[in-house]
């Protein structure tokens with residue numbers, strides 16, 4: 001039996017243990033044998049007179065699934081390529097392969113919504129309203145590590161255009177998507193394909209994604225990073241990046257003021273010509289069993305701030321809060337800002353980056369578009385100080401990013417330890 005199939009069988013066996021079913025019971029034994037026979041595919045039970053027909057259909061379906069050639073650096077430092085099924089195809093066929101199942105099964109319910117006040121950027125921009133809004137900002141960040149913004153002034157048509165080009169891109173046939181974006185020869189996690197991938201033993205996320213470097217301008221010239229189809233993809237996303245950057249710059253100042261630091265304490269590391277903005281489009285197609293898999297595994301962002309818009313569904317983002325995963329009550333018509341690890345370092349821990357994840361939905365697809373904003377790689381961050389000894393070290397952005405990506409994904413928030421004094 002090949003490794004993938006063996007992993008799937010182990011995972012399916014796990015499901016039975018998890019549900020406390022007596023493994024010695026005859027029916028369970030039969031079922032395990034049946035799963036072994038079906039190897040890696042986890043699908044609704046097809047033990048019926050039609051099963052041979054279903055098996056045949058299943059084999060035909062499997063042949064219709066495209067694969068991403070996913071590159072990663074193995075433990076010996078060698079560049080490897082592995083084929084991973086395109087989730088959009090799996091969704092169309094309503095199948096969840098065993099290697100998308102979390103082990104142990106991440107039986108995550110969809111926790112109840114809680115109230116999540118939004119930061120009113122219009123008030124933040126007034127002399128009289130700023131102080132109140134700053135207090136709110138500090139308190140929401142403290143509680144959630146992320147916040148919603150409203151009245152931000154971003155042209156709604158610009159956001160609609162982003163939604164349109166993203167949907168148009170993912171509606172293209174697989175081969176057109178591939179040829180629209182081009183291929184990548186390294187493992188820098190850019191382009192159309194899989195999310196960050198580290199090892200063959202890692203459960204796969206229910207996600208197809210498209211990632212580009214949007215700033216500094218010119219960072220991807222010569223590389224076919226931007227889709228050329230739909231033709232207005234790049235201008236629409238670049239426009240979002242530029243107007244999003246203005247809001248992020250304002251928020252960097254507001255966050256510093258919110259903890260009574262100099263206004264430029266965070267913004268001083270940024271430079272319009274050299275700061276980086278990476279764009280990641282996350283697509284979580286409707287999933288036949290969202291309770292068994294994960295859209296995007298738990299992580300913090302390796303940014304200073306991340307600006308996010310979403311469409312398709314509202315219930316995909318969860319944040320760890322008091323050791324419980326909570327669905328973020330984030331309406332589609334507002335934008336969300338995530339505090340990233342670099343702000344945690346800049347603020348000497350006064351702000352904590354959020355530990356968050358995304359789950360797929362049973363009957364609707366969901367998209368999010370994230371702008372990851374950070375200083376240039378060469379910038380050295382010196383955490384703010386209140387006269388006491390600092391909790392975080394001076395860190396060069398590029399060193400932190402190298403460490404973050406070498407370590408990730410991790411089950412808990414570990415990368416940040418790199419920047420902390422013990």
Ligand SMILES: O=C(O)CCC(=O)C(=O)O
Pocket residue numbers: 280282296301308310316317356357358367368370
């Ligand atoms: O899909 C989402 O809402 C979250 C995406 C995210 O966390 C990321 O791209 O880093």
Ligand SMILES: [Fe+2]
Pocket residue numbers: 299300301338356
């Ligand atoms: Fe994230």
